[in-house]
Amino acid sequence: MIDILMATYNGGSFLREQLDSIINQTYSNWRLLIRDDDSSDGTVELVKIYVERDKRIHLVEDTVICGSPESNFMRLLLFSSSEYVCFCDQDDIWLKDKLILMLECIKKLDNSRPQLLFSDGFLYYGERRNDLPRLLKARPRQLHEALFCNGGIHGSLSMFNAAMRTEMLRKYNHIAMHDHLLTLIGCANHAVTYLEIPTFYYRQHLNNVTPHMASNLFRRILNAFTINKKRCVIDEDYYLGVKAFYDEYVNELSPKDKKVVEIYLDLPNKSPLIRFMSIVKNGFSLNNSRMNLLLKVLLKKYISFL
Numbered sequence: 001m002i003d004i005l006m007a008t009y010n011g012g013s014f015l016r017e018q019l020d021s022i023i024n025q026t027y028s029n030w031r032l033l034i035r036d037d038d039s040s041d042g043t044v045e046l047v048k049i050y051v052e053r054d055k056r057i058h059l060v061e062d063t064v065i066c067g068s069p070e071s072n073f074m075r076l077l078l079f080s081s082s083e084y085v086c087f088c089d090q091d092d093i094w095l096k097d098k099l100i101l102m103l104e105c106i107k108k109l110d111n112s113r114p115q116l117l118f119s120d121g122f123l124y125y126g127e128r129r130n131d132l133p134r135l136l137k138a139r140p141r142q143l144h145e146a147l148f149c150n151g152g153i154h155g156s157l158s159m160f161n162a163a164m165r166t167e168m169l170r171k172y173n174h175i176a177m178h179d180h181l182l183t184l185i186g187c188a189n190h191a192v193t194y195l196e197i198p199t200f201y202y203r204q205h206l207n208n209v210t211p212h213m214a215s216n217l218f219r220r221i222l223n224a225f226t227i228n229k230k231r232c233v234i235d236e237d238y239y240l241g242v243k244a245f246y247d248e249y250v251n252e253l254s255p256k257d258k259k260v261v262e263i264y265l266d267l268p269n270k271s272p273l274i275r276f277m278s279i280v281k282n283g284f285s286l287n288n289s290r291m292n293l294l295l296k297v298l299l300k301k302y303i304s305f306l
Contacts (some may be wrong), residue, residue, distance in 0.1 A: 001029040007072035010041045011090035012194040020052050021093045033079055035060040037072045073178040083162055087155035091203045099198035102159040105195050114164040116171040116186035117193045124201035135202045136286040143187045143257050147264045148286045148293055150235040152183025172248050176241030184245045193228050197203045233296050234303040268303050
């Protein structure tokens, strides 16, 4: 069985379309666990209608107000018990073969150890087409490829196994985002696989928790110097997330990965020149490109607390 974990908050505008797309999956052995974080727009009432309609859909009701999507998703993990798990955003639209395509792929892996699978997605602006821009830009498999991402691969792209869920539920002192932690653990275990097939529409709208994804390279570069010009190379929240991951996971890291994370954590203390040289020497990259990272380091403030 697959547990689908959906964290909701004031998602009534788009939730019905997402729920229908899950119900219409060609693979039927799933359980949808929905946990709402104090919505005020009728989201819970809509979910309850679907709970009555389909016995595979469950509303997790407790008295805890998480206050953020990452905390809501992490709490949902406590209620998951199936062999495989998917994170699910409240406002996307799944293609009907999403679950079966990902399940067939992850079942081929060694599921006695943590495994993490990412598919791709279409950037969705209101029109469903097969020629829409793709969501997946970075494909890190190792920690030195993931540390500068300022957030992991989108959780909505993921499917992971029970062993990975166990690793997610360890006691981390700080979690920037649930999918950031998921990516770090996957890379640390050398357990990240990519399925180069779009499996859903990733909706772009004003209320997205994560920033809009630019649809082409030119637009991403332009955004870096206009919309995103005040952002640092390293987001402090994600830096603290990496540190908390390292503190908890240090004994499981290979010597190479341990050194890579320690170098990353020490870079704010280095001079700009030493920092630049260290990035080159240790193979750090951003969105699969060392040049992207080096340009960003040259042109932006490194981290907010400097």
